[in-house]
Amino acid sequence: MPLRHDARRGALMMLGATACFAVMGALVKGLSPRYAFLELMFFRNLFSLPIVLAVGLRAGALLRTRRLAGHAGRAFTGMVAMACAFFSLTLLPLAEQTALNYTQPLFVILLAIPWLGERPGPARWAAVIMGFIGVLAIAAGQGASHGGEAAGPGPGIALGGAGLLVGYLVAALGGFFAALSTMLVRQLSATEASATIVLWQSLMMTAMTGVALPFFWTTPSWPDLGLLVLIGLIGGMGQVLNTEAFASAQVSSLGPYTYTGLLWAGILGWLVWGELPGVAMLAGSVLIVGAGFLILRSEFRRAR
Structure with missing residues (x-):
């Protein structure tokens, strides 16, 4: 998809994408006491398929490929990342789970060090350290704003503080698998169109x-059932808007809008749940978020 160089359009698309993902997360969290997170994932994937x-x-995408194993690996890592996100939503307040999603760039x-042989500079190492300190800060304050219990429906209520800790670990693990999926996309994109990669991912997941x-x-x-269908449609729409955003503007210009997902959440x-974030x-x-901006700044300097 050609880059349109339209910063305003890119910003609007990204705002819409982050809002869609936040609403989808809220629906998943609301339905999680009645349905297994794997069932929620199935409806998310199935009903986003028509949009994808x-x-x-x-875009003229085709399913013809010589790298079926690569697509399967990408779909598997994407599925594990989604499973971690959906399961952690049953344990954590919505805003906390969303914040931990932003560990993916870290x-x-x-x-990229063992995979691509890259050598991060001081700014990137500082971003990694800062980001993981942020994760530890959230985990260290677990239960402070809601009496040691998960705020919202799900098994975290029964598990108390232990449920929150499991939620933090699973959410961070989701960031790792999302990053792994990103690395696989980088490999596939050398020979495959982005639309083809998305099609195979959706079908396989x-x-x-x-x-x-x-x-x-x-x-x-x-x-x-109506809400389950809505999860898929909103998730698919968010995926499309996110793709359109990055096709419209430079990544560095979209950074501030990417993190509005935390505000929506x-x-x-x-x-919905009266969740108030603690200090x-x-x-x-x-x-x-500051670590994310450091990474974006580093990427912009390298590109320039």
């Missing part, structure tokens, strides 16, 4: 979650 297919066909830097579905199936009520968490969560989020 429509966009892929418009893991990308670390994985739907198939993978479909295989596991009989072991976790709970028949949804009609109102819940904070607002939704407060309105540790705010401080940790500032460190993680």
Whole structure:
């Protein structure tokens, strides 16, 4: 997809994408007490397929490939990353889980050392250290703002502070697998079109979650079925808007808008579950987002 060099369009697309992902996260969190997270993942993948297919066909994407194993690896790492995100949503307040999602760029830097032979400079190492201090700050303040229990529905209520700690670890693990998926995309993009990569990922992730579905199936009520379909449609729309944003403007110019997901999550968490972020969560989020800006600044300097 050619770069349009339209910063305003890119900003609007990114704002829409982050809002979609925040709403999708809220729906997943709200439905998690009644349905297994793997069932939620299946509906997320299945009902985003029509949107992904429509966009892929418009871009002229084909499923013809000589790198089926590479696509399977990318789909597997993407599925594990999504599983970690969906499961951690059952344990953590929405804003905290969203903040931990932003650890992905930190893991990308670390994985690029053995994977691509890159040597991070002082600014990138500072960003990695700052980001992980932010993760530790959030974990150290676990339970401070909600009495040691998970704020919101899910097994975290029963597990108390232990549930929150598990949620932090799983969310961070999701960042690692998302970074691993990013590295695989870099390899595939040498020979495959981005739309082809997305098509294979969506098809394979739907198939993978479909295989596991009989072991976790709970028949949804009609109102819940509508919400499950909505998870897929909103997730697919967010995916498309995110792609359009990066096709419209430089990554460095989109940085500030990328992190608005934390704002959307904070607002939704407060309105729906009365979740109020504590000092540790705010401080940790500032460190993680600051690390992201350091990485973007470093990327901009290298590109220039």
